[in-house]
Amino acid sequence: MRNWFLLICCCAALAAAPLAWGKSKPSADTQSAAAANATPGPRRVPSRVLPVPGDVSKQLQALIRAPYPPGALSPPPKTSEEWGALDKRMDTEWSKTLAALRKSLGVSVEPTTIAGVKAWLVTPNNLPAGNRNRMLIHVHGGGYVSGGGEAATSEAIMMAGIGGYRVISIDYRMPPAFPFPAALDDAVMVWEALSQTVKPQNMAIFGSSAGGGLALATVLRAKDQGLPLPAAVSAATPWSDLNKVGDSYYANEYVDNMLVTWDGWLSGAAQLYANGRDLKNPYLSPVYGDFRNFPPTILTVGTRDLFLSNTVRVHRNLRRAGVLADLNVYEGMSHAQFAGPEMPEAREIFEDIARFFDTHLGR
Amino acid sequence: MRNWFLLICCCAALAAAPLAWGKSKPSADTQSAAAANATPGPRRVPSRVLPVPGDVSKQLQALIRAPYPPGALSPPPKTSEEWGALDKRMDTEWSKTLAALRKSLGVSVEPTTIAGVKAWLVTPNNLPAGNRNRMLIHVHGGGYVSGGGEAATSEAIMMAGIGGYRVISIDYRMPPAFPFPAALDDAVMVWEALSQTVKPQNMAIFGSSAGGGLALATVLRAKDQGLPLPAAVSAATPWSDLNKVGDSYYANEYVDNMLVTWDGWLSGAAQLYANGRDLKNPYLSPVYGDFRNFPPTILTVGTRDLFLSNTVRVHRNLRRAGVLADLNVYEGMSHAQFAGPEMPEAREIFEDIARFFDTHLGR
Numbered sequence: 001m002r003n004w005f006l007l008i009c010c011c012a013a014l015a016a017a018p019l020a021w022g023k024s025k026p027s028a029d030t031q032s033a034a035a036a037n038a039t040p041g042p043r044r045v046p047s048r049v050l051p052v053p054g055d056v057s058k059q060l061q062a063l064i065r066a067p068y069p070p071g072a073l074s075p076p077p078k079t080s081e082e083w084g085a086l087d088k089r090m091d092t093e094w095s096k097t098l099a100a101l102r103k104s105l106g107v108s109v110e111p112t113t114i115a116g117v118k119a120w121l122v123t124p125n126n127l128p129a130g131n132r133n134r135m136l137i138h139v140h141g142g143g144y145v146s147g148g149g150e151a152a153t154s155e156a157i158m159m160a161g162i163g164g165y166r167v168i169s170i171d172y173r174m175p176p177a178f179p180f181p182a183a184l185d186d187a188v189m190v191w192e193a194l195s196q197t198v199k200p201q202n203m204a205i206f207g208s209s210a211g212g213g214l215a216l217a218t219v220l221r222a223k224d225q226g227l228p229l230p231a232a233v234s235a236a237t238p239w240s241d242l243n244k245v246g247d248s249y250y251a252n253e254y255v256d257n258m259l260v261t262w263d264g265w266l267s268g269a270a271q272l273y274a275n276g277r278d279l280k281n282p283y284l285s286p287v288y289g290d291f292r293n294f295p296p297t298i299l300t301v302g303t304r305d306l307f308l309s310n311t312v313r314v315h316r317n318l319r320r321a322g323v324l325a326d327l328n329v330y331e332g333m334s335h336a337q338f339a340g341p342e343m344p345e346a347r348e349i350f351e352d353i354a355r356f357f358d359t360h361l362g363r
Numbered sequence: 364m365r366n367w368f369l370l371i372c373c374c375a376a377l378a379a380a381p382l383a384w385g386k387s388k389p390s391a392d393t394q395s396a397a398a399a400n401a402t403p404g405p406r407r408v409p410s411r412v413l414p415v416p417g418d419v420s421k422q423l424q425a426l427i428r429a430p431y432p433p434g435a436l437s438p439p440p441k442t443s444e445e446w447g448a449l450d451k452r453m454d455t456e457w458s459k460t461l462a463a464l465r466k467s468l469g470v471s472v473e474p475t476t477i478a479g480v481k482a483w484l485v486t487p488n489n490l491p492a493g494n495r496n497r498m499l500i501h502v503h504g505g506g507y508v509s510g511g512g513e514a515a516t517s518e519a520i521m522m523a524g525i526g527g528y529r530v531i532s533i534d535y536r537m538p539p540a541f542p543f544p545a546a547l548d549d550a551v552m553v554w555e556a557l558s559q560t561v562k563p564q565n566m567a568i569f570g571s572s573a574g575g576g577l578a579l580a581t582v583l584r585a586k587d588q589g590l591p592l593p594a595a596v597s598a599a600t601p602w603s604d605l606n607k608v609g610d611s612y613y614a615n616e617y618v619d620n621m622l623v624t625w626d627g628w629l630s631g632a633a634q635l636y637a638n639g640r641d642l643k644n645p646y647l648s649p650v651y652g653d654f655r656n657f658p659p660t661i662l663t664v665g666t667r668d669l670f671l672s673n674t675v676r677v678h679r680n681l682r683r684a685g686v687l688a689d690l691n692v693y694e695g696m697s698h699a700q701f702a703g704p705e706m707p708e709a710r711e712i713f714e715d716i717a718r719f720f721d722t723h724l725g726r
Binding site: 033039043050051052054066245247255261263312352 | 393396397401402403405406408409412413414418428430433436609613615616623624667671675676678683693694711715
């Protein structure tokens with residue numbers, strides 16, 4: 001059977017020539033696009049200008065309007081010295097930002113160590129009674145090569161403040177000194193230790209971007225090791241395939257204004273993290289994992305996100321494994337473009353994840 | 364608070380210049396894209412070649428590889444004579460296709476009339492015992508201006524054969540003779556009549572494209588009229604906003620090889636159907652509807668679909684109204700690109716919808 005709509009369109013085309021339908025003239029772009037795609041093959045897409053969508057919040061519009069981050073087009077640093085200089089600048093930036101965020105959301109943060117791994121304990125000033133025996137584990141984003149230290153707490157503060165949960169944010173080890181599997185080892189060790197003091201069915205793991213990928217990989221490995229599993233997982237725009245496999249790496253290239261392209265910072269980060277391992281290893285690219293008996297999972301992504309395919313491919317694999325999996329896709333949003341609590345979409349994303357956890361976690 | 368990832372990228376950029384990170388040379392395209400997006404504003408996306416994704420079925424790859432349907436770039440016919448000629452050609456095409464589809468899926472189709480409206484009764488040869496008291500209502504796609512007659516049954520046969528449900532497919536009236544609200548009137552009349560002979564809680568309404576939009580609009584009007592509501596709704600890639608509002612009308616323009624662009628066949632079909640009415644009317648563009656107390660709804664779409672935003676905007680509005688709403692997004696798929704039962708993704712889509720109905724329908 002041929003596709004019914006294709007058939008309709010083809011028939012419409014058959015009719016078009018003799019009937020000379022339209023009066024409107026096709027533009028040069030339209031004509032060239034049609035000519036370039038008149039035969040089977042890869043899709044040839046002309047250059048375009050994408051307006052800022054009108055049907056999103058003003059705060060999201062401002063993010064969509066923003067220029068590319070220049071660093072996205074270059075590979076990340078490789079030496080410890082280069083990273084040291086970068087970390088110093090980032091720490092200074094973050095310390096300003098995070099104090100305001102903690103204050104506005106009523107959240108306190110203190111450093112801790114769990115199973116020898118550095119972490120942050122993030123606590124809402126008003127912890128709802130129903131969440132007293134619950135705990136969330138957070139693994140931060142940043143391409144497995146950045147976003148650590150105090151910066152790790154940003155997303156954890158959002159979740160603690162908006163969702164009303166206590167959060168342990170893992171400050172896992174990173175390249176160049178500690179490539180894969182250090183980050184995964186740290187996350188699994190923290191999970192194992194915590195699951196002995198808090199009921200696993202009262203806990204969830206969450207993260208975005210590399211943190212989303214690491215959250216998935218941590219649960220895959222806990223499953224493989226026969227450890228208890230958390231009651232729920234949230235992976236927002238997870239970096240589920242470190243190779244350039246997934247249609248949105250191409251279709252949303254230069255459309256996403258956060259990541260922009262795989263062929264720069266991202267591919268460099270993948271190589272740094274993997275340190276020579278096969279990127280198809282499910283602990284590196286969890287889209288290739290075995291999701292049978294995986295906990296209920298919520299996935300979040302944007303239509304312009306370079307990781308749209310990374311997200312929907314995991315969603316499909318979860319469903320095919322019989323796992324309860326929710327997918328929320330936000331209009332016009334690029335990668336992890338959920339900024340502070342004053343942005344309605346960002347607040348909604350954390351509220352939705354918090355509600356998903358509330359549904360699936362024990363008390 | 365600024366976005367945490369943006370901050371990381373900006374800091375990376377700060378560090379980039381003095382450290383001279385990369386050895387790899389950015390391409391001309393990368394450089395021009397970066398330059399064009401160095402200041403705030405609309406996104407400027409360079410011309411690109413999108414390879415056929417490797418991580419989808421061979422059948423879907425063939426559809427993704429297919430050239431544009433030439434008719435998509437021209438407006439549809441406007442006069443009854445032009446439509447008559449087109450209908451004749453389509454009927455001939457469809458009669459060949461549908462016999463094979465009925466046979467391969469074990470489904471019989473007979474014409475019927477319900478409340479004075481033409482329809483098709485589509486019955487699987489092996490009706491599961493659990494579905495004996497259930498009935499699905501189908502509203503076909505085709506931009507509100509085509510896809511009627513026997514062609515309407517294509518999707519209904521897929522659902523009846525794969526899902527094991529009896530289906531009533533409504534052959535609603537269409538422009539130019541019968542513009543809005545004729546199609547909606549027909550669908551509501553059939554729904555009202557059927558809901559007096561079959562328990563409404565044992566029924567669902569489904570459709571794709573214009574049929575997805577019409578399914579949503581039918582339930583919105585049933586709700587407004589105080590009629591009983593179906594137990595579930597499936598709207599696959601629904602045409603929920605007839606205006607060019609929604610980011611994927613731009614971002615997936617020329618990427619989607621089924622619809623290609625709003626500025627041709629689609630905008631013409633919208634005008635023909637609306638016949639001068641405001642396209643923001645929720646019965647025309649159901650994304651603007653009030654979804655409170657709407658039945659559980661499953662939405663399906665592809666990452667390359669021109670209607671990706673039409674779909675995710677409805678999903679978000681349903682969630683915000685407290686409605687149970689599932690969203691499944693298929694890798695690399697353009698608009699309604701779910702062909703015959705031999706395509707794994709197509710079979711999975713109908714299986715998922717059938718399972719959703721099975722969960723929510725009474726017996």
